[in-house]
Amino acid sequence: MNPSERFDIILVGAGIVGSSVAMALAEHGLKVLAIDIDLSGRLSSSEKNAGGVRATWWQPVNIALCRASIEYYVRVRAEVSFRQKGYLWLYDEKTWQAALDHIDLQRNLGHPIETLRPAELTRRVPELDKLDGIAGATFSPDDGLINPNLLKEHYRHRAIRSGAQFLDRVYVMAIHSAASGAHLECWQSDRPLSDEGLGRIMTQDGPGEAETGRTFELTANAIAITSGAWAPAVFRSLGLANYTEPIRRQICLVDNRATNLSRYGMIVDTSGVYFHNEGPHILAGYSPPDTPPGYHFNYDGESFFQNEIWPRLFARMNVMERLRHVTGWAGLYEVSPDRSAIVGRAAPGVYEAHSFSGRGVMQSWAIGQALAELIANGKYGALDATALSRERFVCGEQVWEELHI
């Protein structure tokens, strides 16, 4: 990398969102550099998620962005392993009416969705044989499961083909944005980062004394903050308001010889546990509502499975009686105050796409397309993310979503 080289735009963070934005910008003909401290994504949310894709949201902008992304994932389904097997969502008395209230909106925006009575559930999914507490369910057949890693690689491959560059092992420590452009103070590790070294950098706001490397500066006409859960540090450096916080989420893989759920897509239980078939296993997640914010990556292991996952799965299905915990992990949700992403122009020459609040994979294609139009042409095109601008927190026009899973 020649430090005197000037880019049209530098992206800080190259997870699934940064990679999609890089692809779309490069395909607009811009000179793009995407920087990441770890392109392999060992701590990035894009490597830790459940691969769920759905458009059953409450806000038109979220439905439209997911819907457009789904249409793209269908076109490249073999390459990104998109399995359009639907989302089956079980509701209790407290939540059923709210689900029903949003169905017309979802259908009107082109997203098919059925409502099911409890008795119909067992016909559709015979494994669901304990129906206590279910008031109703929805099934949205266009939704499904994707391989996020393949999707990210797909974006990167197309981005590189159109001239985008990706820079690995580089941490952006500070950014100075001026009328003349953006100057980024960067640090590059002089050797491959160990898990411990990466963990220190990503939980302590950058490299400390234990890490060795070199510093250098890069310049661009504009920057885009696609740093996921680490966007707060970038905003501190820029002196811009931060609205996002990182929250730990855990997932585990379990072995279940008694059944094979590969016919189904994602199933979300009234208890909040969500699960789907994952190769020879079942992937299951649950997010305790009182999880405190912070950069925590510790996985609770067997106790997470025993206390949070197994009781909920067995309470719903007898075939879940003999489950074995295989492995699991923790990653970060990047949660905004209204649980919708923050996307658009943050300041002159500063763009942003982060805080997806559990929606980053499923919206990634549409966000890349929308933001690239805004950056390249000064206004949104067919995909309009205006409602997700940070200004909504100042003028009180929040885009409220239930966090769900």
Ligand SMILES: Cc1cc2nc3c(=O)[nH]c(=O)nc-3n(C[C@H](O)[C@H](O)[C@H](O)COP(=O)(O)OP(=O)(O)OC[C@H]3O[C@@H](n4cnc5c(N)ncnc54)[C@H](O)[C@@H]3O)c2cc1C
């Ligand atoms: C357990 C769990 C389950 C989830 N399930 C789903 C799901 O089913 N469907 C769905 O759509 N979403 C889901 N999500 C959310 C989804 O994973 C995220 O919204 C999405 O991955 C965000 O992508 P991103 O590119 O914005 O962030 P990330 O993937 O976190 O990428 C940000 C990148 O920026 C880099 N970075 C940050 N700061 C700097 C810096 N200063 N210098 C250099 N590099 C930097 C990081 O290294 C990282 O690679 C889930 C998340 C979790 C944790």
